[in-house]
Amino acid sequence: MSAYRATVVREGNWWVISVDGVGVTQARRLAEVEDQAVGLVEAMTGEADASVDVAFPIPADLRAQVDEARQQTAAAARAQREAAALARSTVLKLVGAGMPQADVATVLGVSRQRVTQLVGEAKSHQVPTSSTKSHQGPREVGARRERLRAIKRRDVVPSNGGGWDVVKPGSHRPSAHTDTQTAAIARARDIVKNAGGGEVRIHGRDGKVRGSDTVSLGEGPNPARAKRARKAR
Numbered sequence: 001m002s003a004y005r006a007t008v009v010r011e012g013n014w015w016v017i018s019v020d021g022v023g024v025t026q027a028r029r030l031a032e033v034e035d036q037a038v039g040l041v042e043a044m045t046g047e048a049d050a051s052v053d054v055a056f057p058i059p060a061d062l063r064a065q066v067d068e069a070r071q072q073t074a075a076a077a078r079a080q081r082e083a084a085a086l087a088r089s090t091v092l093k094l095v096g097a098g099m100p101q102a103d104v105a106t107v108l109g110v111s112r113q114r115v116t117q118l119v120g121e122a123k124s125h126q127v128p129t130s131s132t133k134s135h136q137g138p139r140e141v142g143a144r145r146e147r148l149r150a151i152k153r154r155d156v157v158p159s160n161g162g163g164w165d166v167v168k169p170g171s172h173r174p175s176a177h178t179d180t181q182t183a184a185i186a187r188a189r190d191i192v193k194n195a196g197g198g199e200v201r202i203h204g205r206d207g208k209v210r211g212s213d214t215v216s217l218g219e220g221p222n223p224a225r226a227k228r229a230r231k232a233r
Contacts, residue, residue: 006054008033042175045194158204
């Protein structure tokens with residue numbers, strides 16, 4: 001997985017994002033900057049899992065304070081996770097030793113409802129054994145396969161602002177945007193091919209799937225299938 005660096009500057013109502021060695025994009029809010037930067041890298045290079053380190057525009061005299069605040073916030077979050085894990089383990093062991101949940105609540109100084117919640121969380125955090133994994137039903141196996149397929153799939157869909165977007169299932173940002181559906185199909189195929197192969201689903205302007213194309217690693221464009229999909233719009 002490649003690592004990139006991005007800088008951000010404010011221009012009018014937009015944050016302009018410059019990714020070193022890749023290009024420039026923009027975002028409305030700082031919360032969208034990292035996603036937009038990753039999307040730019042994916043669109044320009046085909047790397048689906050690139051890491052982008054964003055340098056936010058923080059005044060020089062506040063950088064040390066911001067860094068300290070972030071470090072303390074991260075430390076507090078870690079401490080909270082560790083405390084929750086310890087509480088779950090303790091509750092499960094006390095209940096397993098035969099102590100009623102009401103008494104466990106008294107010992108730990110929490111409510112009975114909290115003890116019940118911790119017991120449920122403890123059970124859900126237990127790692128399944130190999131025997132449990134081997135007895136997955138058809139539904140679980142099918143769902144896992146569908147999740148794996150979605151990782152390498154790209155959909156060509158009409159953009160709300162005009163043109164066409166290439167989107168990854170579950171993502172809130174497009175991997176690429178083009179003026180025509182033909183260009184979007186070609187870009188989607190490139191992205192999927194660079195990711196090791198997968199599926200391209202082509203939607204019409206009504207949002208319905210009009211065609212699909214399986215792309216293998218190193219496979220070139222298939223104009224015939226793309227043409228059939230365009231005719232079905």
